[in-house]
Amino acid sequence: MVRVTNLIKQFGELEVLKGMELNIEKGKIVVLIGPSGSGKTTFLRCLNVLETPTSGIVEIDQKVLDFSNSVSKKAVIQFRSLTGMVFQNYNLFPHMTALGNVMEGPVTVKKIPKQLAQKKAEELLQKVGLANKMNDYPFQLSGGQQQRVGIARALAMEPKVMLFDEPTSALDPELVGEVLKVMEDLAKDGMTMIVVTHEMRFAKDVADEVIFMDGGHIVEQGPPEQIFNRPQEARTRQFLRVLE
Ligand code: ADP
Numbered sequence: 001m002v003r004v005t006n007l008i009k010q011f012g013e014l015e016v017l018k019g020m021e022l023n024i025e026k027g028k029i030v031v032l033i034g035p036s037g038s039g040k041t042t043f044l045r046c047l048n049v050l051e052t053p054t055s056g057i058v059e060i061d062q063k064v065l066d067f068s069n070s071v072s073k074k075a076v077i078q079f080r081s082l083t084g085m086v087f088q089n090y091n092l093f094p095h096m097t098a099l100g101n102v103m104e105g106p107v108t109v110k111k112i113p114k115q116l117a118q119k120k121a122e123e124l125l126q127k128v129g130l131a132n133k134m135n136d137y138p139f140q141l142s143g144g145q146q147q148r149v150g151i152a153r154a155l156a157m158e159p160k161v162m163l164f165d166e167p168t169s170a171l172d173p174e175l176v177g178e179v180l181k182v183m184e185d186l187a188k189d190g191m192t193m194i195v196v197t198h199e200m201r202f203a204k205d206v207a208d209e210v211i212f213m214d215g216g217h218i219v220e221q222g223p224p225e226q227i228f229n230r231p232q233e234a235r236t237r238q239f240l241r242v243l244e
Contacts (some may be wrong), residue, residue, distance in 0.1 A: 001027075001060065001061060001161060002026060002059070002108045002161055002207030003024075003058075003061075003133060004020055004023075004057070005022040006020075006021065006056045007021045007043070007046060007053050007054065007056030007067075008053065008054045008055045008056055009039075009051060009054050010054045015182070017042060017043055017172070018217045019217060020218065022211075023181075023191075024161075025086045025214045027097040027191070028192060028208040029192075029193045029195065030156040030193070030207065030209045031106065031194075031209070031224075031240075032195065032196045033196075033200070033210060033212075033213070034214050034219075035214060038214045041166075043213070044085070047163060048162075049071075049076045049218050050080075050082055050085070052067065052076075052203075055068045056068070057091075058079075060079070060160060061161075063078070063079060067125055078087060081159070082159060082161065083160070083162070083163050084154030084159035084162045084163065085154060085165065086147070086150050086154050086162065086163065086165065086167045087164055087167075089170055090138070090146040091143055092149055092153070093137045094137070094138075094139065096137070096229060097136060098133055098134050098135070098137075098138075098141065098152075099118065099121050099125065099135060100137055101153050102125060102149065102156050103117045103118055105153065106120065107151065112155070120127055120184055121152070122134060124156055124167075124208040125149070125152050126144070127155075128149070128151055129148060129182070133145055137144040143172065143175050144171055144176075147167055147171065148179060148182055149177075151167075151182055151183070154218055157201070161192045162192070162193045162194075164183065164193065164194070164196065167197070168194050169198065173234070176199065176233060182201070183206070184202075184205075187206050204224045205223055206230055207223075207224050209221060209223060209224075210227040210228070212235075212236045212239065214239070219233050219235050220235075220236045227240075
């Protein structure tokens with residue numbers, strides 16, 4: 001479903017991603033962990049081309065972008081629709097209700113008739129446990145509820161892969177669980193997911209594969225059992241020890 005080959009990203013002189021490689025089968029959950037500044041967010045943003053990689057190849061659902069060549073705007077927009085992104089700070093439209101937020105992409109980008117988009121949006125909001133909050137505006141919702149709208153909004157575009165960038169980092173601790181629960185349900189439904197998170201419990205319980213990044217490259221990757229119980233690399237052990 002996802003294949004990344006030798007992905008490099010530079011910001012001016014600073015090389016932030018130094019040749020990332022990744023292969024994810026359909027339905028698998030990959031969790032990215034690593035110290036702050038290791039390039040996790042930049043990597044996610046390169047996958048949906050919110051950042052333009054300096055070079056490398058990104059393939060999602062057999063559609064390929066090769067950044068060693070020039071890539072058209074149209075190709076980027078088409079490619080971006082393959083992924084749904086969930087941001088740390090929700091990024092909801094403040095002047096729209098939960099329902100409006102979820103309908104917006106399908107109606108304006110996909111040109112889906114309003115009635116149909118509304119029905120789909122209602123189903124999705126129900127799925128994330130917000131059936132009774134559809135007509136509330138973001139300011140009327142808790143952080144956990146806003147983030148669940150964010151997830152429903154991303155799903156409304158029917159992406160092939162969901163990307164989560166620290167989806168629970170901005171939440172009060174008591175609201176983290178409800179968002180993780182929605183993500184777990186999504187994983188059980190067979191969605192392919194890449195998740196940047198500090199929630200090690202989630203990584204242990206839900207991930208098929210954990211990737212430990214440091215300094216712009218992958219230090220170690222493997223099933224959670226390996227990464228958390230018998231990490232092979234000293235750098236991984238050191239990182240996990242600090243978290244304990
Ligand atoms: P992480 O998500 O692992 O904390 P980031 O991907 O946010 O790491 O950042 C990796 C490095 O890239 C950091 O050194 C950060 O300062 C730098 N960086 C990120 N975005 C930009 C940008 N737009 N311009 C310049 N440097 C950036």
